[in-house]
Amino acid sequence: MSSEDDNKTRGAAGGAAGSAATERAEGTTTAVIIGGTGALGYGLAVRWAAAGVAVVIGSREAERAVEAAERIRQTVPGAEVEGLDNETAAKRARIVFLTVPFRAQSETLNNLRYALEPGQTLVDCTVPLAAAVGGKATRSLVVWQGSAAQQAAEMVPSGVAVVAALHTVGAPKLADPSAKLDEDVLICGDRKADKAPVATLIERIEGLRAVNAGPLEIARIVEQITPLLISINVRYKAHAGLKLSGLPDGDPWG
Numbered sequence: 001m002s003s004e005d006d007n008k009t010r011g012a013a014g015g016a017a018g019s020a021a022t023e024r025a026e027g028t029t030t031a032v033i034i035g036g037t038g039a040l041g042y043g044l045a046v047r048w049a050a051a052g053v054a055v056v057i058g059s060r061e062a063e064r065a066v067e068a069a070e071r072i073r074q075t076v077p078g079a080e081v082e083g084l085d086n087e088t089a090a091k092r093a094r095i096v097f098l099t100v101p102f103r104a105q106s107e108t109l110n111n112l113r114y115a116l117e118p119g120q121t122l123v124d125c126t127v128p129l130a131a132a133v134g135g136k137a138t139r140s141l142v143v144w145q146g147s148a149a150q151q152a153a154e155m156v157p158s159g160v161a162v163v164a165a166l167h168t169v170g171a172p173k174l175a176d177p178s179a180k181l182d183e184d185v186l187i188c189g190d191r192k193a194d195k196a197p198v199a200t201l202i203e204r205i206e207g208l209r210a211v212n213a214g215p216l217e218i219a220r221i222v223e224q225i226t227p228l229l230i231s232i233n234v235r236y237k238a239h240a241g242l243k244l245s246g247l248p249d250g251d252p253w254g
């Protein structure tokens, strides 16, 4: 039997945290991005804002988040976006994306321990690149738990689900709204019910297809694809992403 549970209802995970119950009823409408002032978070914010998803940018300094939100409004007129300190931002929606450097992952999650509540899902996007501690971007660090995502799972409060995603989508292409995306996003997590709403949100970005990659422990493989892509992209001077062939149509989350 799979380690994934058999909950067949897309988006039916967890209990309520803040506006969570409303969000489940209405679909996933808001993305919180902790570290949203940085390259990946900002790129995601631009794309979600353009797709009509409400975005909450989190930062260690609220002013930086407000500035980033203003830049997004200039890029995407009419964007529904606000900037807040990380702890306040984390309470604003059920799904919270973590886009900070690996060296800052533990500290950030420690600071969020009283902000995150049961029923929320933390989507860990961090990659344990050696570059995070001054090494090469084409090498990765060994994480005792197996992956950065599994380390995150040890740190979040009880009842908060951890899903891993978005490791292979490059920030420069995301942040350029004129750049066409055509990539797959591998999603790892122990419950389909946690992954499905994350997939829905990711697929709001045109050109991204969410792929169910299996349980959270598979993140130890997925996180290694990033240094591989970096190595290829350096050689080709490109922004290549990941695209799987041969997957059938249909809902892998049901």
Ligand SMILES: NC(=O)c1ccc[n+]([C@@H]2O[C@H](COP(=O)([O-])OP(=O)(O)OC[C@H]3O[C@@H](n4cnc5c(N)ncnc54)[C@H](OP(=O)(O)O)[C@@H]3O)[C@@H](O)[C@H]2O)c1
Pocket: 035, 036, 037, 038, 039, 040, 041, 058, 059, 060, 061, 064, 065, 098, 099, 100, 101, 102, 103, 104, 108, 125, 126, 127, 128, 129, 166, 167, 168, 169, 170, 171, 172, 226
């Ligand atoms: N860049 C990419 O193309 C890409 C693609 C896939 C995955 N990733 C992964 O996503 C994560 C974020 O990457 P990124 O390139 O967006 O990182 P980044 O721009 O260097 O940093 C993102 C944000 O993290 C926050 N942060 C919190 N603690 C920090 C600390 N101690 N030192 C520095 N910044 C800190 C900063 O926000 P505040 O200062 O506002 O708090 C910063 O703007 C990384 O784990 C990376 O491996 C990146």
